[in-house]
Amino acid sequence: xxxxxxxxxxxxxxxxxxxxxxxxxxxxxxxxxxxxxxxxxxxxxxxxxxxxxxxxxxxxxxxxxxxxxxxxxxxxxxxxxxxxxxxxxxxxxxxxxxxxxxxxxxxxxxxxxxxxxxxxxxxxxxxxxxxxxxxxxxxxxxxxxxxxxxxxxxxxxxxxxxxxxxxxxxxxxxxxxxxxxxxxxxxxxxxxxxxxxxxxxxxxxxxxxxxxxxxxxxxxxxxxxxxxxxxxxxxxxxxxxxxxxxxxxxxxxxxxxxxxxxxxxxxxxxxxxxxxxxxxxxxxxxxxxxxxxxxxxxxxxxxxxxxxxxxxxxxxxxxxxxxxxxxxxxxxxxxxxxxxxxxxxxxxxxxxxxxxxxxxxxxxxxxxxxxxxxxxxxxxxxxxxxxxxxxxxxxxxxxxxxxxxxxxxxxxxxxxxxxxxxxxxxx
Ligand SMILES: *Cc1c(COP(=O)(O)O)cnc(C)c1O
Numbered sequence: 262x263x264x265x266x267x268x269x270x271x272x273x274x275x276x277x278x279x280x281x282x283x284x285x286x287x288x289x290x291x292x293x294x295x296x297x298x299x300x301x302x303x304x305x306x307x308x309x310x311x312x313x314x315x316x317x318x319x320x321x322x323x324x325x326x327x328x329x330x331x332x333x334x335x336x337x338x339x340x341x342x343x344x345x346x347x348x349x350x351x352x353x354x355x356x357x358x359x360x361x362x363x364x365x366x367x368x369x370x371x372x373x374x375x376x377x378x379x380x381x382x383x384x385x386x387x388x389x390x391x392x393x394x395x396x397x398x399x400x401x402x403x404x405x406x407x408x409x410x411x412x413x414x415x416x417x418x419x420x421x422x423x424x425x426x427x428x429x430x431x432x433x434x435x436x437x438x439x440x441x442x443x444x445x446x447x448x449x450x451x452x453x454x455x456x457x458x459x460x461x462x463x464x465x466x467x468x469x470x471x472x473x474x475x476x477x478x479x480x481x482x483x484x485x486x487x488x489x490x491x492x493x494x495x496x497x498x499x500x501x502x503x504x505x506x507x508x509x510x511x512x513x514x515x516x517x518x519x520x521x522x523x524x525x526x527x528x529x530x531x532x533x534x535x536x537x538x539x540x541x542x543x544x545x546x547x548x549x550x551x552x553x554x555x556x557x558x559x560x561x562x563x564x565x566x567x568x569x570x571x572x573x574x575x576x577x578x579x580x581x582x583x584x585x586x587x588x589x590x591x592x593x594x595x596x597x598x599x600x601x602x603x604x605x606x607x608x609x610x611x612x613x614x615x616x617x618x619x620x621x622x623x624x625x626x627x628x629x630x631x632x633x634x635x636x637x638x639x640x641x642x643x644x645x646x647x648x649x650x651x652x653x654x655x656x657x658x659x660x661x662x663x664x665x666x667x668x669x670x671x672x673x674x675x676x677x678x679x680x681x682x683x684x685x686x687x688x
Contacts, residue, residue, distance in 0.1 A: 262612050262629060262630060262631050263595075263596055263628055263629045263630050264511075264512035264596065264630070265512065265596045265597070265598055265599055265600075265627065265630045265631075266509065266510050266511045266512055266514065266595070266596055266597045266598035266599075266644070266645070267509050267512070267514065267598055268598045268600060268644055269305075269508070269509075269553035269598065269644055269645065270553075271302070271304075271305050271308070271553070271554075272556075272644070273605075274605040274606040277603070277604065277605060277606055277607070278602060278603055278605055279556070279600065279602040279603075279605040279640075279642050281300045281302050281556055281669060282300070282302045282303065282304060282669030282670040283304075283670070284669070286300060286556070286558050286602050286603075286640060286642065287603065287640065289558075289667060289669060290558060290640065292667075293665045293667065294665060295665065296558060296559055296560040296576055296577070296640070297557060297558060297559040297560075297575075297576060297577035297581055297664040297665070298557075298558045298559075298664060298665045298666070298667065299332075299555055299556070299557055299558075299581070299646060299650060299651050299664055299665070299666040299667070300555065300556050300557075300558060300667055300669055301330070301332065301335055301551070301554050301555045301647050301666070301667070301668045301669070302554045302555075302556075302669060302670055303338055303554075303668055303669065303670030304670040305553065305554035305670075306335070306338060306339070306342070306550065306551055306554045306647075307338075307342065307670075309549070309550055309551075309553070309554065310323065310342045310343065310550060312519070313519060313546075313549070313550075316519040316520050316522070316523035317519075317522075317523045317526065317544070318523060318526055318527040318530050320530075320541075320542070321526065321530075321542055321543065321544060322344035322345060322541065322542065322543035322544075323343050323344055323543065323544060323546065323550075324343060324344060324345040324346060324347050324368070324501070324543045324544065324545040324546070325339045325343045325345075325346050325347070325545070325546065325547070325550055325551075326347045326504065326545050326546060326547035327346055327347065327348045327349070327353045327356070327357065327547075328348075328349050328353065328547060328652070328653075329547025329548050329550070329551055329552065329647075329648035329649060330547075330551050330555070330647055330648050330649075330650070330651070330652060331353055331356050331652055332651065332652075332666050332668065333356065333359065333360055334668040334675035335551065335668050336356060336357065336360035336362070337360045337361065337675075338668060339550075340360060340361060340362050343550070344366075344543065345366050345367065345368065345543060346362055346366060346367045346368075347367075347368050347369075347370060347390075347501075347545045348367055348368070348369050348370075348371075348387075349369070349370055349371035350371060350378065351374075351375065351377065351378035351381055351382075354367065354369065354378070354381055354382060354385070354387065358385065363385075363386070364382070364384075364385030364386035364387040365386045365387075365388075365412075367382075367385075367387045367388070368387065368388040368389075368390055368414065368459075368462070368501070369382045369387050369388065369389050369390060370390035370392070370416055370437075370462060370464075371390075371392065372392045372393075372436045372437060373392075374389075374392070374396060376399060376403065379396075379399060379400050379403050379411075380403050380407070382411075383400065383403055383404055383407060383409050383411045383412075384407065384409065386412060387412065388412040388413070388414050388459045388499075389411060389412065389413055389414065390414045390415070390416040390462040390501070391413060391414065391415050391416060391439065391447070392416055392436075392437060392438060392439070393439060394439065394443070394447055397413065397415075397447060397450065397451065400413060400456075401413075401451075401454050401456060404456060410455055410456050410457050411456045411457070412456070412457045412459050413451050413456045413457065413458065413459055414458075414459035414460050414461060414462050414499065414501070415438075415439055415444055415447060415448065415451075415460075415461055415462065416437065416438035416439065416461075416462040416463075416464070417438050417439060417441055417444055417461050417462065417463045417485065417489065418435050418437060418438035418439060418440050418441065419438075419441060419463050419465050419481070419482065419485055420441050420485075421465060421478065421481045421485075422465050422466050422478075423465040423466025423467070423469050423474060423475070423478045423503075423505045424469070424471070424474040424477070424478070425469050425470065425471045425474045426465075426466030426467055426468055426469040426474075426505055426507070437464070438462075438464075441485060441489065444461075444489050444492075444493070445489055445492040445493040445494075448489070448493035448495060449493060449494070452493075452495055458495065458498060459498055459499050460497045460498045460499035460500050460501075460540065461486050461489065461490075461497060461499075461500050461501065462500075462501040462503075463482040463485060463486060463500070463501065463502060463503055464501070464503035464504070464505075464545070465478050465481075465482065465503050465505065466478070466503075466505050467504070467505055467507070467547075467548075468505070468507035468508075468548065469505045469506065469507050469517070470507045470509065470514055470515060470516070470517050471517075472517055472518040472519070472521040472522050472525075473521070475505055475506065475517065475522050476521065476522050476525035476526065478503070478505065479502050479503075479522075479525070479526055479529070480525070480529055482500075482502045482503060483500075483502070483529055483533070483537070486500045486537060486540070487533075487534045487536055487537050490536045490537065491534075491536050496536055496537075496538075496539055496540070497536065497537060497539075497540045498539075498540065498541065499540065499541050499542075499543070500537070500540050500541070500542050500543075501542075501543050501544075501545055502542055502543065502544055503544070503545065504544050504545045504546040504547070504549065506519070506522070506544075506546055506549035507548065507549065508548055508549060508552045508553050508645060508648075510584075510595075510597055510598070510645050511595045511596070511597075512595070512596070517549070530542075547648055547649075548647075548648035548649065551647040551648050552645050552646075552647045552648035552649075553644070553645055553647060554647040555644075555645070555646040555647025555648070555650060556602075556642050556643065556644055556646055556647075557577065557581060557582050557585070557642070557643040557646035557650055557664070558577075558602060558640050558641070558642055559575040559576055559577030559578075559581075559617075559626070559640070559641050559643070560575060560576050560577075560638065560639070560640055560641070561573050561574065561575055561635055561636070561637055561638060561639045561640070561641060562574050562575060562576050562618065562637065563637060564635070564636060564637055570612075570614060570629070571611060571612065571613040571614070572613065572614050572615075572616055573613050573614070573615045573616070573632075573635055573641070574616055574617075574618065575615060575616065575617055575618065575626065575641055576618055577617055577618070577626070577641075577643075577664065578616070578617015578618055578619045578624045578626065578661075579617055579619060579621075579623060579624045579625075579654065579655075579658075580617070580619060580654055580655055580656050580657075580658045580659065580661045581650060581651060581654050581656060581663070581664045582597075582617075582626065582643055582646065582650055582654060583649075583653060583654040583655065584597075584649050584650070584653065584654075585597040585599070585626055585643050585645075585646070586617070586623055586624060586625055586626065587623075587625065588623055589649065589653060589654075594625070594628065596627050596628060596630050597626075597627070597643055597644065597645055598643075598644035598645060599615060599626055599627040599630065599641065599642065599643050599644070600632070600641070600642050600644070601632050601633050601635045601639055601640070601641060601642075602639075602640040602641060602642035603635075603639045603640045604633040604635060604639065605642075607633035608633060609631035609632060609633060610632070610633050610634045611631070611632060611633075611634050612629055612630065612631055612632075613627075613629075613630070613632050613635070614627060614628050614629055614630070615627040615630075615632075615641055618661075619658065619659050619661070620659065626641065626643055627643075651663065651664060651666055
């Protein structure tokens with residue numbers, strides 16, 4: 262039997278059924294047009310952010326990296342909980358403006374920004390995290406043409422990476438950011454251009470669970486920011502220290518010790534060099550804020566045995582949960598936390614593999630793991646589905662279409678109307 266990942270804290274059974282936002286998932290499923298369904302718990306997002314703020318030094322801003330989950334009702338919830346938003350496309354800018362967030366609360370990173378995206382960002386007062394000298398020149402030219410001073414920061418390609426991170430985004434040759442040694446010259450160009458100088462964005466990696474490695478990377482980012490500010494000859498208004506806090510997906514993973522990260526960062530903040538004395542710092546986090554708040558619910562359509570192995574075939578799959586299938590940046594496929602939602606407190610009775618409805622062997626939600634015996638009609642829950650689920654999976658594959666999404670919790674039930682999968686067959 263292969264192990265399953267750890268079910269995140271905050272989930273329990275009500276009458277034997279997994280509850281999200283205080284109600285059994287069967288009730289949410291009844292309100293949705295169909296399964297599969299993403300459920301995001303507003304309460305878990307709120308408590309996660311409150312715990313993070315309590316652990317981090319005063320004055321550290323928390324930004325939400327929108328690409329983790331751009332579901333509109335979630336963005337509205339986040340707008341009351343975080344200090345800023347980091348986006349990576351014009352589409353995400355549209356989503357933020359639609360959620361009522363104003364440009365000055367937003368920064369825009371990402372290689373390959375179109376002129377139309379730069380223009381929209383400049384018009385709305387969004388900070389551009391510049392990814393190259395060429396992009397800086399285009400932004401300045403657009404600002405000149407519009408008669409507006411663009412708000413410009415530089416994304417630095419640091420000369421270090423986040424150890425143990427699932428995705429390395431710094432160190433060596435990278436499409437992201439500007440190599441550290443070329444940064445001071447560009448800062449001076451920006452300072453002399455009449456643009457508004459906003460500071461540095463230093464992002465070294467993602468999905469790290471080791472507090473010591475995270476703290477070391479933050480320390481290196483602070484050292485680098487100080488050195489580059491000194492060499493540029495100007496104090497730093499703002500510095501985005503990156504993020505990188507991960508969540509446990511697999512059996513051997515343990516949660517990040519945020520208390521340790523907070524203590525180590527407080528120590529560094531207490532001893533900042535003069536050039537950083539007036540700097541405003543933030544961390545930008547995606548999955549850490551929302552990943553564990555989300556559950557993907559899919560229904561078992563078939564139960565079959567092949568060569569002695571039991572397969573539970575669901576109406577969901579990798580088209581909504583690419584990461585859980587093991588096809589989103591993992592080398593070895595391991596099981597996410599997965600459970601039979603309608604038998605949530607039942608003991609393990611059999612070994613089964615839970616697969617999706619797509620005609621490809623890649624479409625596995627859980628492989629050879631222990632579950633209570635489940636039947637056709639039972640609901641399966643895939644946890645850690647609040648980030649990089651709906652928006653990072655190929656929903657159009659095999660003509661399946663997107664899953665329904667709901668943000669649920671105390672006094673809150675919001676969903677976006679989407680054409681349900683079976684809409685075609687209803688009159
Ligand atoms: C993807 C990304 C993030 C968010 O990463 P998480 O692992 O979800 O926290 C933050 N910043 C940048 C620049 C990114 O590209």
